Amino acid sequence: MNLVEVGRVVNEFNKDIPEDYKEKTSEIHIHEQYSEALLGIEEHSHIVVLCWFDRSDRTIQQVHPMGDADNPLTGVFATRSPVRPNPIGVTVCRLIERKGNVLVVEGLDAYEQTPVIDIKSYTTKYVIDDPKFPNWVPDRE
């Protein structure tokens, strides 16, 4: 199962993802050979961006969520931690603008030069009315 890189993240997050990343802008530079796959994307206000967190440890299976030792030790499959066997990030972003092969988005939690592996339309399939989750999950972040 080999991934291809379809684009790259361009932003100012070189060392850390800022706490207010949801208000920050990033660009996604889609490689020329995948430009046809963008047809019509500007009709969406939001997109789902899949990144490959190439700086993440793939061997860690349990974490204290959000790096807080007060949160109970939790399996990575029960978190959104970037450390996991396949370090794929799934982030819903606002699509501000398309400029050719460049997507300008708001709310991406990925470092500068992170490989992008997929983009999907955001639909109401992602909306669950009354989800239950542990107390350490911040509500309505």
Place this chain on the structure above:
Amino acid sequence: MNLVEVGRVVNEFNKDIPEDYKEKTSEIHIHEQYSEALLGIEEHSHIVVLCWFDRSDRTIQQVHPMGDADNPLTGVFATRSPVRPNPIGVTVCRLIERKGNVLVVEGLDAYEQTPVIDIKSYTTKYVIDDPKFPNWVPDRE
């Protein structure tokens, strides 16, 4: 960028995904070496399941969404079509039960024996209040 298989889908979808898949049950059999990553997952009512659609064409960049020729030709990055350069499915499922390394879920749109590559907690990060998308996207499916 090499993916590892962390589990497999077990269900009755051998040839087609049924239209009422959202009401259908599947099992996800997590491989033994990743069982630690499941710690605490049963506290979540919903999980995000990432599958590798190993039967999908990776060369197609544009489709008529949902196989309907009346829908406009659209780039796969503006759809949820299973055909795409990296055929990763992202599906929010209800977690009915955990039985050891087996997760019983409702609403998975993957064939029998599809490789599972990641599982994440479902949180309100996936909820957008007023998304805009083209008319061909079914609302509140």
